[in-house]
Amino acid sequence: MKKIVTGSLLAVLGLSMTCLAQAQVKPDTLVKQRQAAMTLQGKYFGPLGGMAQGKVPYDANVVARNAGYLEALSKMPWDGFAASTKDLKSAALPAVFTDTAKFKQAQEQFEGEIAKLVSVTKSSDEAAGKAQIGAVGKTCGGCHESFRQKQ
Amino acid sequence: MKKIVTGSLLAVLGLSMTCLAQAQVKPDTLVKQRQAAMTLQGKYFGPLGGMAQGKVPYDANVVARNAGYLEALSKMPWDGFAASTKDLKSAALPAVFTDTAKFKQAQEQFEGEIAKLVSVTKSSDEAAGKAQIGAVGKTCGGCHESFRQKQ
Numbered sequence: 276m277k278k279i280v281t282g283s284l285l286a287v288l289g290l291s292m293t294c295l296a297q298a299q300v301k302p303d304t305l306v307k308q309r310q311a312a313m314t315l316q317g318k319y320f321g322p323l324g325g326m327a328q329g330k331v332p333y334d335a336n337v338v339a340r341n342a343g344y345l346e347a348l349s350k351m352p353w354d355g356f357a358a359s360t361k362d363l364k365s366a367a368l369p370a371v372f373t374d375t376a377k378f379k380q381a382q383e384q385f386e387g388e389i390a391k392l393v394s395v396t397k398s399s400d401e402a403a404g405k406a407q408i409g410a411v412g413k414t415c416g417g418c419h420e421s422f423r424q425k426q
Numbered sequence: 427m428k429k430i431v432t433g434s435l436l437a438v439l440g441l442s443m444t445c446l447a448q449a450q451v452k453p454d455t456l457v458k459q460r461q462a463a464m465t466l467q468g469k470y471f472g473p474l475g476g477m478a479q480g481k482v483p484y485d486a487n488v489v490a491r492n493a494g495y496l497e498a499l500s501k502m503p504w505d506g507f508a509a510s511t512k513d514l515k516s517a518a519l520p521a522v523f524t525d526t527a528k529f530k531q532a533q534e535q536f537e538g539e540i541a542k543l544v545s546v547t548k549s550s551d552e553a554a555g556k557a558q559i560g561a562v563g564k565t566c567g568g569c570h571e572s573f574r575q576k577q
Contacts, residue, residue, distance in 0.1 A: 308465055310462075311463075311469075314459055315463060318462075318502075344502065347495050347499070350495075
């Protein structure tokens with residue numbers, strides 16, 4: 276019985292410690308981390324946009340590699356938009372913190388299109404790849420339109 | 427024949443255009459991108475370090491998720507250490523640009539230990555996970571020791 280109580284207590288404490296660890300991330304660190312994720316999305320999506328527009332030659336290997344990176348990166352920014360960051364200086368519009376359902380939906384659309392890009396780029400079908408890069412780009416733009424200051 | 431020549435020419439031009447596209451990334455953008463990758467490595471490795479040290483409870487799901495993110499992130503900083511960035515202000519020591527073979531070896535050791543972490547965390551073996559987190563941490567520290575200003 277003592278063991279069970281201790282175990283439960285530790286589980287409760289453990290849970291609290293985990294929550295505490297996350298809550299303890301400073302708001303300015305959260306902003307820095309989410310901006311880092313956006314910076315890297317730009318690094319790996321930018322060249323694909325150029326390929327889709329025919330500005331640089333389509334390279335199926337680069338597209339597939341970047342799509343894989345973007346799949347991970349597409350999931351990284353969102354926990355950085357914690358309520359604790361709402362008064363910090365950044366390009367995030369107030370809607371991020373007031374229209375959270377729409378913001379969440381925009382995140383999911385982006386992640387969904389990236390997942391499709393990963394799938395599409397497993398073949399070397401250039402036309403399909405370019406079309407899907409365009410679809411991803413629309414979700415970037417759609418989210419920025421509603422949730423990021425004009426740049 | 428004409429088609430082949432044109433094709434070859436385009437291939438050559440294409441290659442040049444791709445190289446040009448990469449060469450055109452401004453040095454300060456390269457620094458920002460590589461620092462972004464390091465920031466996110468910190469975001470996703472930090473909690474694992476805490477778990478390995480017993481400061482926070484071991485959560486196999488978080489470890490496996492972060493290991494997957496880190497596998498992508500472990501490959502992202504290195505092209506940002508281009509020669510064009512060597513005179514820019516950053517924490518990179520001159521050795522990054524003079525002892526490139528050792529720097530490359532340190533990158534590969536880090537990527538290798540991260541790959542092992544991904545493999546190890548496919549099971550929920552806590553002891554093995556903690557040991558491999560420690561092995562990753564050593565490669566972080568080893569590289570920072572030789573190639574990053576003391577912080």
